[in-house]
Structures are given as structure tokens and as C-alpha cells.
Amino acid sequence: MGTAVRNLRSLILAGEYYRQAVSEAIGLGTTETQALSYLAVHGESGQSLLARDLGLTSSASTSLVDRLERQGVAERVRHPHDRRRLIVRLTDRGRAVVEESYAWLASTLEQVEPDELEHVSAILAFLADDLKTRTAGRQASGWRGLTHALPV
Amino acid sequence: MGTAVRNLRSLILAGEYYRQAVSEAIGLGTTETQALSYLAVHGESGQSLLARDLGLTSSASTSLVDRLERQGVAERVRHPHDRRRLIVRLTDRGRAVVEESYAWLASTLEQVEPDELEHVSAILAFLADDLKTRTAGRQASGWRGLTHALPV
DNA sequence: TATTGTTATACTCTATAACTATA
């Protein structure tokens, strides 16, 4: 188990490293490309949900979506039934930007044996879902359990 | 391939979400816990190498390691043969902090079928290494290829 | 009353550039 945890740590670090590099290549901030990735995976999203899943306050999400609109990669759309809500949606340009980062990740996945790809894909989906759910659960319950936690 | 890329994006996003949550739980910044993760995976490291692998400038790494030392989770050690160099090393307290975040990741990996764990672990290691290498290569060569790249 | 989103303010982190010390 120790080795598996270390390898998961490595992949998380590699993902963070990729995030910085692809953001620089595209000319956006890391939070902006996180938002584009999120919208690419989940489709359009409420601005509040986007903020929550990106670990941002609603205040930070306001300026985030401001930047996305300014750069023309996403847009705010009014919610059909609730006039408080805003939907955030990729623009054509936003979809184009995401398309181009596709090759970056695909070239890594192309190294996997073709007849294993589907299995690897399922593993990635499972780990992503479980890690996200588990993290959200600890967040919500205020769980800590880190006895060496440092003073904030 | 499209689904696999989307699932890899999901896992990267889940890792970033985990990073923020575990940082808040520990009471450190996200870059600080990235550094702890890095040191846990790679062992002690030169300050320059740490900066490079975390995507930071040498200036940012100075203040990063300042913070790590101030919080007592890592320390600077002189390089034995090169008086310019500094080695960054986890302290006992730093190792304790990493140990505690271990359970967080392990509980996700425990959901994997036991007789499949080794295979999953190998996949994670492969993807981490390939993604990191590929990203570093594009960084080094100034490669772009993102024709919709936005003005900086 | 609770929820969604915005604004004003202050703070943290990082990049840039100029610098010191050592190889």
C-alpha cells in the first residue's frame, strides 16, 4: 500500500505540474484552466457549484468568471427559473482551448497498451470519484484527524 | 480515447481539490504541502531542483523554504561538497505531517480490489512519470502548439 | 430567512531584476 500511495502522490504532483505548464502555454492563470477543465468534464455549471468544486469562495469565483469572460473563454447565462443564479458555460473559443490541451494528455494515454486503455480509463474514473467524494466529505464534516496539524 | 482523457482530467482536478483540503486541514499553504509531498516521494532534494519540479522560480523557492523552516516541517542543510548549494530535508515533524495525510490517500486506494492494487499502482507510476516527463519536455523546448493561445 | 452573487479591503504568494557568494 505504501508504494501505491507514493505513486498516487506522484501522479497528483505531475498533474499540478502539468496544470502550471499548460496554463502558461495557453496564457491563462492556473485557476482559469482548472475552470475550463471542470467545464469540459462536467458541462455547464452554476457559478456557486463551480466555486465549491474548485475550492473557492463565492467572492473569488466572481472575479474568476470575470476573467474567463474578459478572455472570451466562458460566459455567464441567466438561469431559466431562478433569477439569482448564473450558469457558466464554455464559449466556442473556450472549447477550442480545451481541445488543444487534449493532445497533451492524450499523448500520455497513448503510451498505454491499446487493449488496456479501457481498464485504465475506468481506474482513473474510479479514483477521481472516490478521492473527490472522500475529500468533500471531510470538508463538510469539518473532519481533521491530523493531530500534528499546525496552528493557522 | 476521449473518455480516458476526460477521466484523467477528472483525476487531476480531484488531486487539486484534495491538495486544497489537506492543506487547510494541516494549516499550511498549498505550495507548502506540495513541497512536503515532493520530499516524501523523492527524499531530500536540492533547493533548485525542488523549485524546478514545483514550477517555481528560485526566488519563490527561497520564501517557500523559509516558510517550511519557520513552521518546522523542513530544514536547510549545507551540501557537503558545494558551498553554494542547499539541501532541503523533511524534519521529524514534517514526516509526521506527511504520515497523517497518508491515510487520506490510502483510504481511496483501499477501495481497489486487493489483487489489483499492484497493477493499479504500476499504472499510476507510469502515468505520473510520463506526464511529468512530457510536460518538462514541452517546457524545455518552448513548445507551444496551442494555436488558440491567448495573448499574455 | 436563506441563498446567489458582487464589492471593498487586506493579505499571501509569486515573478522580475539586481545582487552576493561560490564553482
Added chain:
DNA sequence: TATAGTTATAGAGTATAACAATA
């Protein structure tokens, strides 16, 4: 000359708190 690290400065992004509009 090149490399490792530090310092000073400025800029970007975020959290906090107070607020307006709508449910």
C-alpha cells in the same frame, strides 16, 4: 563565466466581511 541562492519591489489572486437582489 556560470550557477545557487537571497533581497526588494510590484502584481495577481484569494479570503473576509458587508451588501443587494431574489427565493
